[in-house]
Amino acid sequence: MSVQRTIRVRLKPTTEQRRVLLETLAESTACFNAVAVYGWEHQERNGVELHKATYYPLRAEHPRLPSQLVVSARTRANEALKSALTRKRQGRRTGCPTGSMVPIRYDARSYRLIGQTASLASVDGRQVIPFAANPHATVLLERAAGTDSADLILKNGKLWLHVVLTLPDVPFTDAGIAIGVDLGLTRPAVTSEAHFLGQKRWREIDRRSFRLKRSLQSKGTASARRHLRKLAGKVARFRRDCDHVLSKRIVQSVSPGTTVVVENLTDIRTRAKQRGRASRRRLHSWSFAQMRAFLEYKAEAAGCRVAGVDPRHTSQRCHVCGHIERGNRDGARFRCRSCGQQGNADLIAARNIRDRHLVGWASGPAGGLSVKEPIVGDAVESQHVSTYKPPALAGGT
Numbered sequence: 001m002s003v004q005r006t007i008r009v010r011l012k013p014t015t016e017q018r019r020v021l022l023e024t025l026a027e028s029t030a031c032f033n034a035v036a037v038y039g040w041e042h043q044e045r046n047g048v049e050l051h052k053a054t055y056y057p058l059r060a061e062h063p064r065l066p067s068q069l070v071v072s073a074r075t076r077a078n079e080a081l082k083s084a085l086t087r088k089r090q091g092r093r094t095g096c097p098t099g100s101m102v103p104i105r106y107d108a109r110s111y112r113l114i115g116q117t118a119s120l121a122s123v124d125g126r127q128v129i130p131f132a133a134n135p136h137a138t139v140l141l142e143r144a145a146g147t148d149s150a151d152l153i154l155k156n157g158k159l160w161l162h163v164v165l166t167l168p169d170v171p172f173t174d175a176g177i178a179i180g181v182d183l184g185l186t187r188p189a190v191t192s193e194a195h196f197l198g199q200k201r202w203r204e205i206d207r208r209s210f211r212l213k214r215s216l217q218s219k220g221t222a223s224a225r226r227h228l229r230k231l232a233g234k235v236a237r238f239r240r241d242c243d244h245v246l247s248k249r250i251v252q253s254v255s256p257g258t259t260v261v262v263e264n265l266t267d268i269r270t271r272a273k274q275r276g277r278a279s280r281r282r283l284h285s286w287s288f289a290q291m292r293a294f295l296e297y298k299a300e301a302a303g304c305r306v307a308g309v310d311p312r313h314t315s316q317r318c319h320v321c322g323h324i325e326r327g328n329r330d331g332a333r334f335r336c337r338s339c340g341q342q343g344n345a346d347l348i349a350a351r352n353i354r355d356r357h358l359v360g361w362a363s364g365p366a367g368g369l370s371v372k373e374p375i376v377g378d379a380v381e382s383q384h385v386s387t388y389k390p391p392a393l394a395g396g397t
């Protein structure tokens with residue numbers, strides 16, 4: 001079995017190539033919409049029937065659009081029609097699924113990646129276009145055993161190719177080891193092995209851009225709005241970089257066959273709710289899903305796996321006696337009100353996360369089993385963390 005991953009690369013067409021690709025997108029969109037309108041009017045969701053009704057008229061109408069792209073537009077319109085017609089049958093809000101610039105799905109016959117270029121079928125023959133890929137995408141491209149489909153997308157005026165890669169599978173051989181990871185609020189990540197990963201100042205940088213965002217929002221001028229858009233892109237890139245570094249460090253800190261255990265959070269926001277207004281605000285939109293996705297593919301590539309556990313009470317439970325009480329935790333410090341056990345609160349949370357996976361303690365007051373081990377002071381800082389410098393956010397307050 002192999003694994004599939006989607007990477008995003010940005011095309012760097014010449015002015016002429018850009019014009020050709022935009023024209024190709026426009027013609028493909030016209031085909032998509034024609035099929036969607038026909039299918040919607042005739043309540044037709046069958047691909048063969050849609051083909052019979054639309055293929056030749058569309059070929060005649062768009063003679064320069066390669067036949068594979070006409071077929072591809074129909075296939076995509078067919079998918080959209082199926083879900084729209086299903087929604088309609090269920091009495092949900094829906095309409096004819098047309099679009100203004102529908103992505104083109106390329107397949108093995110209509111595109112190829114050669115080195116750092118993409119060769120794409122278009123209304124003006126094959127276009128060979130260089131692309132830029134970020135470091136993570138480049139690594140995956142090098143590892144890939146092959147490519148599957150690719151979507152050509154116009155977003156914010158730029159042309160992107162979302163390429164599905166087939167990656168060779170690294171088998172997971174369970175070594176019976178589990179480590180818990182707390183995506184803490186005092187440190188970006190703390191493992192149950194007492195590795196403190198990521199930099200504290202990431203949060204300060206993030207908070208600074210949050211304040212900048214607020215002040216720009218309150219201005220409301222055209223120039224402030226322009227700055228806001230730029231800032232949003234910078235914040236997203238910064239967080240993505242942090243998530244990449246953090247997931248890499250976590251995987252580097254474990255050996256193959258390890259199960260990396262994290263909390264099943266849809267958003268760190270859920271967790272921050274327990275810990276006061278300020279933390280809630282500054283973590284408002286820091287996506288947990290992205291972090292988990294990065295962690296999963298990096299873990300898989302290293303012969304590890306990721307497991308999730310119920311997040312309830314992981315930060316309030318004493319991992320030694322099982323006593324659960326909100327008052328056990330005071331910010332970054334933990335002191336058990338029942339047995340007096342003390343330590344770094346994120347480290348104790350990480351051990352609870354691991355133990356919940358290993359022995360499945362209940363979140364009720366009974367506590368349950370636990371893997372006993374002492375908390376030694378505030379333990380080692382990771383050797384790796386000091387080398388990473390996050391990209392600076394421009395502006396400042």
Ligand SMILES: [Zn+2]
Pocket residue numbers: 318319320321322323336337338339340341
């Ligand atoms: Zn205790």
